[in-house]
Amino acid sequence: MGSTLLEVRNLKKHFPSTAGWVKAVDGIDLKIEKGKSFGLVGESGCGKSTLIRVMLKLLEPTAGQIFFDGQEITGYSFKEMRALRKEMGMVFEDPHLALNPRMTVFDIISRPLKIHGLARKKGDLTVQVVELLQSMGLQTEHMIRFPHELSGGQKQRIGVARALAVEPQLIFLDEPTSALDVSVQTKILKLLEKARQERDLTFFFISHDINLIRVVADIMGVMYLGKIVEIGPKELLLDDPHHPYTRGLFSAVPEPDPDHSITEIQLTGEVPSPVNPPPGCNFNPRCPHADDRCRVEEPEFRELADGRRVACHLY
Amino acid sequence: MRIEDLQVAFSTEEGPVEALDGVELTIHQGTFHGLIGETGCGKSVTGQTIMGLLDNNARIKKGRIMYREQDLLKLSSRQMERQIRGNEIAMIFQDPGSSLNPLFTIKNQIEEAIKMYRPVPRERREGLILEALQQVKLPDARNLMHRYPHQLSGGMKQRVMIAMMLACNPRLLIADEPTTALDVSIQAQFIKVLKDLKDNLDLTILYITHDLAVISELCDYVSVMYAGRIVENLSMYDLFRDPCHPYTEKLVNSVLGVSTRLDQLEEIPGSVPRLINPPPGCRFHPRCSEVLPVCSQEVPLLKEVKGLHSVACHRR
Known part of the structure; x- marks a missing residue:
């Protein structure tokens, strides 16, 4: 058991809207161990992107606590967060939007180094940038290029190099491959995994793509309507998903295998609005096992004997 | 082809x-x-x-x-x-939202398509619309067809597109x-x-x-x-x-x-x-x-x- 790097307790983020409070993140408890790769899956609108933005304190939490490396950072000011930004990097979904089109690759990657004062001499900076480019399978000559001269896969590798530049402990990856073609996505994933092992990094992936999380995560979490419904070691969840939503979600994933086909539709209907989530267990209107208790009483996020945690009255 | x-x-x-x-x-x-x-x-x-x-x-x-x-x-x-x-030959696109006209109800839009492509008497049109919506498993088709695109989710809109296409009976x-x-x-x-x-x-x-x-x-x-x-x-x-x-x-x-x-x-x-x-x-x-x-x-x-x-x- 490693030590906990990131922990959140009962974290909430509600947004005001004309229809009422949008409960985008509604009571998340989570612990990420150092050196692990955590993958959170959920469908669009479930709050996964909001969650990481709150954990990075890019958005102020409505309630709850955030701990990083043993320190509570919930009340940190913008200025106090600045030093911590070095420890938490981020890679965005769309590499075409995440890179400033008017900066060269050198500027893009060296900027965080300058901001955090991690390079003293100009020569040092160049060496560091070249090393980062090489670790991402790119060449020195890419340094003087602009983003529009690069392919999507190369841009995303620049995005990763920029995140790695300040040697963070934790990197958030928001759908890092969904804007890329299949033939280049494996390369990014392999480079990421190599970097994680070499630098002893902790990864926090979020994606709607279960097949991606299956490949990259050690620990897997499933999010539905602002809450985590099930979390545990990847093999455990994949082999024997417990929560009815997890089961339904996994069964809906088409597999690239001619001998496999989606036989039964377990998830019917659509995700309800996070403005007025259903009372009790918020999955109850779509759940095949829902009974009276599920409609009134919210299930506890319980730890089971096998080490997973699940929020369902069945367990 | x-x-x-x-x-x-x-x-x-x-x-x-x-x-x-x-x-x-x-x-x-x-x-x-x-x-x-x-x-x-x-x-x-x-x-x-x-x-x-x-x-x-x-x-x-x-x-x-x-x-x-x-x-x-x-x-x-x-x-x-x-x-x-x-x-x-009919076509459906990636983004169902931009394929539907936001100012007309689902019924209007499917009816328009039928008018253009399928010579059936006016009285039969509504039946065809309902049938098409039911074929794509849209629940409560009778009420749903009077709604506007923005009242439907992405998945429902895509099914409306299929229904519209079915109503015109392409090969x-x-x-x-x-x-x-x-x-x-x-x-x-x-x-x-x-x-x-x-x-x-x-x-x-x-x-x-x-x-x-x-x-x-x-x-x-x-x-x-x-x-x-x-x-x-x-x-x-x-x-x-x-x-x-x-x-x-x-x-x-x-x-x-x-x-x-x-x-x-x-x-x-x-x-x-x-x-x-x-x-x-x-x-x-x-x-x-x-x-x-x-x-x-x-x-x-x-x-x-x-x-x-x-x-x-x-x-x-």
């Missing part, structure tokens, strides 16, 4: 882009035919060319699109509009990435609807996608495109079990979900070439691990391997 030696070029500021360079493909009646490839390979352009919906800067240089004994490329835009588009449907904008659980519902339609109606679909997992759920035959050319035509089963072209093989092995282990996934070096200046010979040769001297000089032609399986590679 049979597409023969189709060549389409776009004129751009940087020069001509050979988007399609000799596309050959046959779609058999009653089958679901997948057209797969990565961004910019020309799969969407192929769909647009069939429908006669190319942009103004596009030019069809060569080729034929034979549909029921006539060449669609020889028809005037008026003939395409009247005789083909909508009532013979061939071209679906361009119809599930890309949808969540997995909604995608699964959509796939189920298409599968049921396949079993119950004599529908032919050209399904354009980059998602091999969806192909494996739906399609009978597949054409693999790379940089403006078809590199392989084969059955869905052969796609996963016996691919011949090195690109097809690598593509299949790079799909997440083929394996849950990263080290078993294949990567293809380099990136997809830009079509403004494509590599000579076989367009895949700079990324190919089995390259021969001839590959950079001569364009490989599609050769039959067995039955309906053909491949364009000098090695095979």
Whole structure:
């Protein structure tokens, strides 16, 4: 058991809207161990992107606590967060939007180094940038290029190099491959995994793509309507998903295998609005096992004997 | 439908882009035919060319699109509009939101389509609309048809598009990435609807996608495109079990979900070439691990391997 790097307790983020409070993140408890790769899956609108933005304190939490490396950072000011930004990097979904089109690759990657004062001499900076480019399978000559001269896969590798530049402990990856073609996505994933092992990094992936999380995560979490419904070691969840939503979600994933086909539709209907989530267990209107208790009483996020945690009255 | 030696070029500021360079493909009646490839390979352009919906800067240089004994490329835009588009061949797009008019109800829009393409008396129209909405498993169709597009979710809108198409009773449907904008659980519902339609109606679909997992759920035959050319035509089963072209093989092995282990996934070096200046010979040769001297000089032609399986590679 490693030590906990990131922990959140009962974290909430509600947004005001004309229809009422949008409960985008509604009571998340989570612990990420150092050196692990955590993958959170959920469908669009479930709050996964909001969650990481709150954990990075890019958005102020409505309630709850955030701990990083043993320190509570919930009340940190913008200025106090600045030093911590070095420890938490981020890679965005769309590499075409995440890179400033008017900066060269050198500027893009060296900027965080300058901001955090991690390079003293100009020569040092160049060496560091070249090393980062090489670790991402790119060449020195890419340094003087602009983003529009690069392919999507190369841009995303620049995005990763920029995140790695300040040697963070934790990197958030928001759908890092969904804007890329299949033939280049494996390369990014392999480079990421190599970097994680070499630098002893902790990864926090979020994606709607279960097949991606299956490949990259050690620990897997499933999010539905602002809450985590099930979390545990990847093999455990994949082999024997417990929560009815997890089961339904996994069964809906088409597999690239001619001998496999989606036989039964377990998830019917659509995700309800996070403005007025259903009372009790918020999955109850779509759940095949829902009974009276599920409609009134919210299930506890319980730890089971096998080490997973699940929020369902069945367990 | 049979597409023969189709060549389409776009004129751009940087020069001509050979988007399609000799596309050959046959779609058999009653089958679901997948057209797969990565961004910019020309799969969407192929769909647009069939429908006669190319942009103004596009030019069809060569080729034929034979549909029921006539060449669609020889028809005037008026003939395409009247005789083909909508009532013979229909198309649905990736983003259902932008395909529906936000100012009209679902009923209005489907009715409009029926008026244009299907000569039925006014009284029968409502029945047809209801029937079509029920065929795509939309709940409470009677009320739903009076709603506006913004009141429906993405998955429902995409099903409305299918219903609109069914109401016009076309023989061939071209679906361009119809599930890309949808969540997995909604995608699964959509796939189920298409599968049921396949079993119950004599529908032919050209399904354009980059998602091999969806192909494996739906399609009978597949054409693999790379940089403006078809590199392989084969059955869905052969796609996963016996691919011949090195690109097809690598593509299949790079799909997440083929394996849950990263080290078993294949990567293809380099990136997809830009079509403004494509590599000579076989367009895949700079990324190919089995390259021969001839590959950079001569364009490989599609050769039959067995039955309906053909491949364009000098090695095979």
